[in-house]
Amino acid sequence: MAYRKLGRDNKHRRSMLATLTKQVVMNESIKTTDTRAKEVRKFVDKMITYGKKKDLVSRRKALAFLHNDKAAVDKIFNDLAKRYENRNGGYTQILKMAERHGDNSLMVILKLVQEEQPKEEKKETKKTTKKEKKETK
Numbered sequence: 001m002a003y004r005k006l007g008r009d010n011k012h013r014r015s016m017l018a019t020l021t022k023q024v025v026m027n028e029s030i031k032t033t034d035t036r037a038k039e040v041r042k043f044v045d046k047m048i049t050y051g052k053k054k055d056l057v058s059r060r061k062a063l064a065f066l067h068n069d070k071a072a073v074d075k076i077f078n079d080l081a082k083r084y085e086n087r088n089g090g091y092t093q094i095l096k097m098a099e100r101h102g103d104n105s106l107m108v109i110l111k112l113v114q115e116e117q118p119k120e121e122k123k124e125t126k127k128t129t130k131k132e133k134k135e136t137k
Helices: 008-028 035-055 056-065 070-082 128-137
Strands: 030-032 093-100 106-112
Touching: 008 030, 008 035, 008 070, 008 106, 030 035, 035 056, 035 070, 035 093, 056 070, 070 128
Parallel strands: none
Antiparallel strands: 030 106, 093 106
């Protein structure tokens, strides 16, 4: 099977994944269990990919999945799409924490990757020797 059932029926699982996706988009990080984070990561990446396409069909697909949450969709299309325009996938990272005391399930932090700002390259002033000058001529 290509997905995790997470112990829920179809409607409950879809609603839970949409809610977790909205929380990751709006807060840029959430604390959840390992299996949920691995499943939500797929949907967060898909929403950001929709945002990068910037067409009406993608906006409607994102709205349909996120239960018509216009604030989350606007953040995806305006902020996150611009942040990750030069990145091809891998928009999230999972940081493992300790196990939960009640049921001993592994807790993780699922957060969006901070895109590094391009650094300006310093022009190196290299002194050329007399031998190198002769070779270039």
